[in-house]
Amino acid sequence: MTTPTAPEPLLGRPERLVALADGVYAIAITLLAIDIKLPDGLDSAEFHRQLHDLLPQVGAYALSFLVLAAFWRDHHRLFLGVRQVDGLVIRLTLFGLGVAALLPFPTSLIAEYGSEPSAVAIYSAAVAVLGSIQFTLLLVVWKRPWLRVAPLPDREAHAYLADLGATVVAFAATAPLSFLIGSRVVWGWLVLLPVKFAIGRWSGRVSRSDV
DSSP states (O other): OOOOOOSSOBOOOSHHHHHHHHHHHHHHHHHHHTTOOOOSSOOHHHHHHHHHHTHHHHHHHHHHHHHHHHHHHHHHHHHTTBOOOBHHHHHHHHHHHHHHHHTHHHHHHHHHSTTOHHHHHHHHHHHHHHHHHHHHHHHHHHHOGGGBSSOOOHHHHHHHHHHHHHHHHHHHHHHHHHHHHOGGGGGGGGGHHHHHHHHHHHHHHHHHHHO
């Protein structure tokens, strides 16, 4: 059986790329919370009113924290078995980090203008693009076994792709739907909870069957 040849030159080990991703995700998560604060010198009534007004910002922060944390976790899982990277892996990773670093902006939009369909559409599109990049990166690593210590098992790759695909579909569908049914479409994101739970259960059964 012939050994597949790399279509691009190998550019070294992935440690520096993973370290860069760690830094970008850490900064992006920090920026999510930087504007959550109260003015000084408030009386009791104003304090409670301002605190109530902060709830959308806190909710937007919590949502984006979970989104970024999930993508960071998946990025780490993806690179666990990678021993070499090539130009395509680097380009996709940098593109994804650029979108991740931008996420605090659409987060601020849904925090301040959550009732505006455009704000929901921009946020949804940003998450869908980030998920699509990660999905593509996984495909590349799966289909280029020479990048890994050992080839990624097909069943494991299918589980990862299903998980990422569910995120991409849910957020991509929200963007146009927000103009049709308004900002309440964001409640549709909750469908990801049972879907990801089911994918996780299926993935666990697949892993046990391969042992």
